[in-house]
Amino acid sequence: MMLQEVRVAARSPSTFRPYANPGLLRRLEAVASRLQGARVLHINSARSGGGVAELLRGHVALLRGLGIDAHWQVLRADGAFFDATKRIHNALQGARVEPTVGQWAAFDQVNRRVARAMDARRWDFVVVHDPQPGAVLLQGARRGRAKWVWRCHIDSERPHRPVLRRIQPALRLFDGCVFSRRAYAFSLPEPKRAIMAPAIDPTAPKNMPMGLAEARRTVARFDVDPDRPLLLQVSRFDPWKDQAGTVQAWRAARRRVPGLQLALVGCSADDDPEAASVVAQVERQVRGLAGAFVLQDCVDDRALKAFLDCASVVMQKSIREGFGLTVAEALWAGRPVVGGRVGGIPLQVRDGREGFLVKDPAEAASRVVRLLRDPALAARLGRAGRAHVKRRFLLPRLVLDELRFLAALGDAPAARRATRVARRPRRRSRSQDHPTVVSLP
Ligand code: UDP
Secondary structure (H helix, E strand, O other), X not given: OOEEEOOOOOOOHHHHOOOOOHHHHHHHHHHHHOOOOOEEEEEEOOOOOOHHHHHHHHHHHHHHHOOOEEEEEEEOOOHHHHHHHXXXXXXXXXXXXXXXXXXXXXXXXXXXXXXXXXXXXXXXEEXXXXXXXXXXXXXXXXOOOOEEEEEOOOOOXXXXXXXXXXXXXXXXXXXXXXXXXXXXXXOOOOOOEEEOOOOEOOOOOOOOOOOHHHHHHHHHHOOOOOOOOEEEEEOOOOHHHOHHHHHHHHHHHHHHOOOOEEEEEEOOOOOOOOHHHHHHHHHHHHOOOOOXXXXXXXXXHHHHHHHHHHOOEEEEOOOOOOOOHHHHHHHHOOOOEEEEOOOOHHHHOOEOOOEEEEOOHHHHHHHHHHHHHOHHHHHHHHHHHHHHHHHHOXXXXXXXXXXXXXXXXXXXXXXXXXXHHOOOOOOOOHHHHOXXXXXXX
């Protein structure tokens, strides 16, 4: 079986009432009412680990709660395919690498199989996430009546051109493309592309409140001392996430703040073959140093929340970062973030307002020390961060953006059919109701 369904229970929009702006929820329900019963398929390549899987879980649940017949399917493939797609991913993020001839063949072959496994007649919209299933149309998937969208989560500001040229013909077959920032947008021209920043689900276990006593007990189970300051990074173990740079920053900061602990919490994604070497590297870096914890695949979502609540500062000093849900999660937990000045991080952390933006480990260390020495500053930035996320990076806003875009793609057949079935009169012109470029700069 090339495609596997991930079952997701519907989540009512009212669940989000305590968090989202009421006007936004009303607009969301209004757009969704025009797409009642529309059959929407999201396809990606990992059911867990990493931002896309995280995003889809809440996203598909809310779509279903809004009366949309949304489904999530994950492609299944072997190591050669994921070696190829990691290279494509890395190349789109600017690394000068290319899949080998054999790896391109594995990429094409898996996409061909996925194309054959898809029943295009079932869907009104198909949203394909990232490059892994990005060649399904080129490899023969029947379009059916569906509108096809390619959703890119990658920091593709400076892609490696040879790889981009190789995948562009596949991506141009889509009816629409979505990027997280305007600077990433290649492929289709406007009005067929939209810009939407990702978002976090405030009702997910990792984002729901936890009492401080429970948080402290939880981190203590991992031998972390809740009475001593803690620098935290939560990321897949991946060279772009620069855990190595975080270790350097921590080593410099602990010279000035004795007792400062470091926790690197990470998981391996199903579609990511690089984790093992990164873990080995950071373990070498911290060997023999007290107060450093490298925690791979052992921190569940509630324990992650405990780490976020007990952290003094959260670090996300990535070298490239499509968006960085981990930054939004940390800000939502009220933590100040020290982040790299790259990709989606500056959307979330404005220097000096929700945290600090830094260029290297030395600067990161000095910002961490400043925050540790000035708890009032840390608390102020943390509060500002939570408010910023509440305004711009919560799930209902993202789902609203997506539904507007889907409805605007052509004269969406599902919108037409669904409106007929629901006997709702058409309202307002599409140009007013459905901007094709939505949300953030
Ligand atoms: N994550 C997790 N456990 C870990 C490491 C990461 O649950 O040990 C989650 C993290 O909370 C976030 C997602 O994985 O929701 C990572 O998303 P992000 O956009 O930051 O990065 P990506 O992995 O997509 O590059």
